[in-house]
Amino acid sequence: MAALGALHMRAAVIAGRARNANAANTHLAEARRLGVQVREAIYAGTAFGPSSVRIHEVSVAVSLGNDYVNRALDVAREWVPPPELPAERRSGFYIELARAQLWAGLPDDAFESLKVARRIAPQHTRDHRWVREDAATLRRLKRADAESLTSFAEWCNAT
Structure with missing residues (x-):
């Protein structure tokens, strides 16, 4: 079932x-249905359960683009990944959330999400292409907040 x-x-x-979007929503609905029947755990090398499905809801919303940004933001308003999830999965949630926040015109929130991702899984965050892209975009948008943002951008090689 978990597999x-x-x-x-x-x-x-x-x-x-x-x-x-139709296929994505169909697959998410089935993952949700199966997810509530098992506890969150690692199955055959992959984390699966209700929390992992939630994280994938954000990922799918971001993948679908600007028209689905609010769906990603809604998930984040009512839920945060629990600490027992693998660090990479939790940091991925915040990386995807940052992208949605950036697209929604919330650059300060996006930067906060990137910093949370960094605290959770520094190497995963540093190596993620979207982190570099989003940090570079934030740096262009927020030139007045140069010190901490510049430091972050340099850390993830976005400069």
């Missing part, structure tokens, strides 16, 4: 990146 749920999560992300 099938993990496959649906991955399929939802792939469909989201292909901008196929």
